[in-house]
Amino acid sequence: xxxxxxxxxPVPNIHLLKIEAPAVARKAQAGQFVIIRVDEKGxxxxxxxxxxxxxxxxxxxxxxEVGRTTRKLAHLEAGDxxxxxxxxxxxxxxxxxxxxxxxxxxxxxxxxxxxIARALKEAGNRVISVIWAQSQNMLFGDERLGSFSDxxxxxxxxxxYGRKGSILxxxxxxxxxxxxxxxxxxxxxxxxxxxxxxxxxxxEVKTIVSLNPIMVDGTxxxxxxxxxxxxETKFACxxxxxxxxxxxxxxxxxxxxxxxxxxxxxxxxxxxxNCAQW
Amino acid sequence: xxxVDLNRVSMPKQEPLVRARNFNEVALGYTAEQxxxxxxxxxxxxxxxxxxxxxxxxxxxDFIMAVRDGNMPEAVRVLKAKNSLPGxxxxxxxxxxxxxxxxxxxxxxxxxxIGRLERYVADWELSQGQMEKPQLAKxxxxxxxxxxxxxxxxxxxxxxxxxxxxVTIFEALHIAGGVxxxxxxxxxxxxxxxxxxxxxxxSLGVEIRLDSVxxxxxxxxxxxxxxxxxxxxxxxxxxxxFLNIPGENLNGVYSANEFLTxxxxxxxxxxxxxxxxxxxxRRVAVIGGGNVAMDAARCALRLGAEEVDIVYRRSxxxxxxxxxxxxxxxxxxxxxxxxxxxxxxxxxxxxxxAAMECIEMELxxxxxxxxxxxxxxxxxxxxxxxxxVVVALGTTPNPLVPTTTxxxxxxxxxxxxxxxxxxxxxxxxxxxxxxxxxxxxxxxSAMGAGKRAAASIHASLRE
Numbered sequence: 192x193x194x195x196x197x198x199x200x201p202v203p204n205i206h207l208l209k210i211e212a213p214a215v216a217r218k219a220q221a222g223q224f225v226i227i228r229v230d231e232k233g234x235x236x237x238x239x240x241x242x243x244x245x246x247x248x249x250x251x252x253x254x255x256e257v258g259r260t261t262r263k264l265a266h267l268e269a270g271d272x273x274x275x276x277x278x279x280x281x282x283x284x285x286x287x288x289x290x291x292x293x294x295x296x297x298x299x300x301x302x303x304x305x306x307i308a309r310a311l312k313e314a315g316n317r318v319i320s321v322i323w324a325q326s327q328n329m330l331f332g333d334e335r336l337g338s339f340s341d342x343x344x345x346x347x348x349x350x351x352y353g354r355k356g357s358i359l360x361x362x363x364x365x366x367x368x369x370x371x372x373x374x375x376x377x378x379x380x381x382x383x384x385x386x387x388x389x390x391x392x393x394x395e396v397k398t399i400v401s402l403n404p405i406m407v408d409g410t411x412x413x414x415x416x417x418x419x420x421x422x423e424t425k426f427a428c429x430x431x432x433x434x435x436x437x438x439x440x441x442x443x444x445x446x447x448x449x450x451x452x453x454x455x456x457x458x459x460x461x462x463x464x465n466c467a468q469w
Numbered sequence: 470x471x472x473v474d475l476n477r478v479s480m481p482k483q484e485p486l487v488r489a490r491n492f493n494e495v496a497l498g499y500t501a502e503q504x505x506x507x508x509x510x511x512x513x514x515x516x517x518x519x520x521x522x523x524x525x526x527x528x529x530x531d532f533i534m535a536v537r538d539g540n541m542p543e544a545v546r547v548l549k550a551k552n553s554l555p556g557x558x559x560x561x562x563x564x565x566x567x568x569x570x571x572x573x574x575x576x577x578x579x580x581x582x583i584g585r586l587e588r589y590v591a592d593w594e595l596s597q598g599q600m601e602k603p604q605l606a607k608x609x610x611x612x613x614x615x616x617x618x619x620x621x622x623x624x625x626x627x628x629x630x631x632x633x634x635x636v637t638i639f640e641a642l643h644i645a646g647g648v649x650x651x652x653x654x655x656x657x658x659x660x661x662x663x664x665x666x667x668x669x670x671x672s673l674g675v676e677i678r679l680d681s682v683x684x685x686x687x688x689x690x691x692x693x694x695x696x697x698x699x700x701x702x703x704x705x706x707x708x709x710x711f712l713n714i715p716g717e718n719l720n721g722v723y724s725a726n727e728f729l730t731x732x733x734x735x736x737x738x739x740x741x742x743x744x745x746x747x748x749x750x751r752r753v754a755v756i757g758g759g760n761v762a763m764d765a766a767r768c769a770l771r772l773g774a775e776e777v778d779i780v781y782r783r784s785x786x787x788x789x790x791x792x793x794x795x796x797x798x799x800x801x802x803x804x805x806x807x808x809x810x811x812x813x814x815x816x817x818x819x820x821x822x823a824a825m826e827c828i829e830m831e832l833x834x835x836x837x838x839x840x841x842x843x844x845x846x847x848x849x850x851x852x853x854x855x856x857x858v859v860v861a862l863g864t865t866p867n868p869l870v871p872t873t874t875x876x877x878x879x880x881x882x883x884x885x886x887x888x889x890x891x892x893x894x895x896x897x898x899x900x901x902x903x904x905x906x907x908x909x910x911x912x913x914s915a916m917g918a919g920k921r922a923a924a925s926i927h928a929s930l931r932e
Binding site: 214215218228232233234235259260274275276277278279280407408410411412413414415417418419424429442443446447449450451 | 641642643679680681682685686687707708709711713717718719720721723724726727730731735736742743744745746748819820821867868869
């Protein structure tokens with residue numbers, strides 16, 4: 192069993208847990224994820240590692256309450272325990288000195304972007320973070336991400352904070368600007384990663400996305416998380432979760448994410464406002 | 470000498486049409502009378518060729534003699550002296566190619582039902598409520614690490630513990646047992662029996678660390694640095710092979726590993742009581758002809774499919790599945806389409822598989838595997854309507870440990886090179902056995918490898 196060290200509810204429907212797992216914390220790197228199972232009858236779900244504390248032995252995860260498992264998880268308090276916590280899984284984020292990197296974070300992706308931005312900054316990159324939230328009351332993690340960024344651009348759907356409007360407009364404006372962008376990293380809902388990748392493709396800027404297919408074991412033994420990248424089948428849990436956004440077959444990923452609509456409810460498409468077909 | 474009955478005592482089973490809709494165990498096991506009667510057929514040959522046929526060399530005539538004498542504790546003792554997991558082996562070993570194949574009676578009639586008797590003894594012990602612990606050797610103070618809690622790892626761990634070593638097993642999943650938990654269905658291998666035998670291994674002092682993916686949470690080299698004197702790798706062959714045909718990533722197309730893991734490990738057949746879902750359509754096609762294909766097909770039927778077809782590119786005689794499982798599947802109503810190979814999966818326009826294009830095959834000359842090579846018959850393509858496809862083509866070793874371990878030699882097929890007798894790899898202090906070394910094989914051959922590696926580790930630690 193794994194003890195919950197801390198629970199926070201930064202904004203409505205989004206929760207943050209710090210879980211005691213010293214062996215995982217010892218090895219965690221930016222871009223990796225964990226698989227959790229809440230209780231004996233629970234399913235295994237993947238969640239990105241948002242932060243770690245090697246001394247305390249804690250791993251921070253952030254999640255949106257969208258279905259049965261995340262609801263169960265949201266009901267737990269500090270001191271409670273979950274049955275299983277496996278990680279760190281997946282390949283670490285590719286961190287090098289690229290030059291200027293735009294980190295595009297949508298929704299609670301802001302929090303999972305933090306370790307990546309931090310590592311990029313440490314590697315000597317100029318980091319421009321671009322954040323999108325529905326409105327000011329859904330915005331969180333911006334200050335922390337900002338602390339590892341040279342520039343922070345915040346926008347909200349309703350204009351209640353920062354700029355008003357679509358992240359696509361902001362991204363396009365940034366890429367049209369005078370400053371050369373060497374790489375874009377996007378973390379967010381699938382459809383947003385798809386549309387953002389389409390924009391960066393127009394500007395031929397290398398774009399990395401962190402994919403979020405359905406997973407079971409998370410160690411490469413089943414292929415549930417398979418995605419097509421550059422025409423090849425890859426297992427996101429072991430070959431990713433980071434891939435080149437211009438090579439991903441997005442429609443396939445979106446269809447596969449909706450394998451269990453009746454079972455999982457529409458909650459999976461919670462963020463999806465731009466693609467009614469799914 | 471009384472005349473020996475050349476027919477074995479048959480084992481009671483659930484009726485085919487009843488069992489095809491439930492996950493309860495198909496074979497019900499011998500009663501005491503049946504076991505006694507079957508045990509009485511044993512000739513107690515001086516040559517003991519059955520023992521040579523058993524990869525872990527169980528003293529078969531001795532435990533059968535004990536059953537015949539009604540001395541069940543002695544039967545348990547004899548069995549467990551060589552085999553820590555008899556309830557498992559009695560159920561899933563392919564005895565017809567091992568111990569039973571070399572039974573003297575096999576020349577004249579049916580061999581002794583050694584597997585069924587082994588199972589009877591194991592189940593008897595379980596019914597007694599508590600397991601007797603064997604004598605453990607004096608602690609040696611040496612720590613050994615075992616990677617993977619499948620049949621190979623559990624056997625190696627049990628043997629090392631009996632020899633007095635301190636053993637820690639590192640297991641990636643949330644429960645120990647490997648393929649016995651995620652692969653082989655409840656109706657062939659009840660999970661409480663696997664867990665009882667895992668508990669027995671733990672009772673020998675073996676620590677099992679679950680949720681521990683070696684290669685990620687810790688590497689083999691770090692285990693050695695952390696003070697483990699030897700490492701045994703028993704990570705199996707868990708990487709699924711796909712067909713590499715168009716449309717294979719459509720929804721409704723599963724690897725057998727995913728399909729069986731959801732069903733068996735996650736208990737998707739009990740959804741929504743259990744949280745893991747699984748979608749099984751009206752018409753299911755399972756591609757392949759091994760035991761895994763039989764298991765997947767029979768699970769699909771039990772999950773409510775109306776029609777389940779096994780699609781196999783060779784003919785019935787080349788099928789690698791156990792005869793008994795093929796018969797069970799046929800009785801339950803599984804349809805076999807031989808000499809048929811899928812060429813593409815077609816979608817319904819919304820990302821869901823709706824049909825499969827197949828081509829008929831004919832058999833040519835034998836290939837490297839010794840089986841006749843299937844060749845497509847030009848122009849014989851046809852369409853099969855399906856809602857679910859399960860790909861059961863086999864598995865290869867997961868590269869996670871080999872790729873994170875410096876100095877381990879790996880073959881082109883992804884298997885780890887290890888000495889067949891000792892399990893020694895090319896890397897000092899590291900042993901390996903089971904499917905990781907052989908590629909997908911049997912539970913008992915993995916156990917045999919675990920046993921031999923434990924003996925070799927013991928010998929090297931004593932030096």
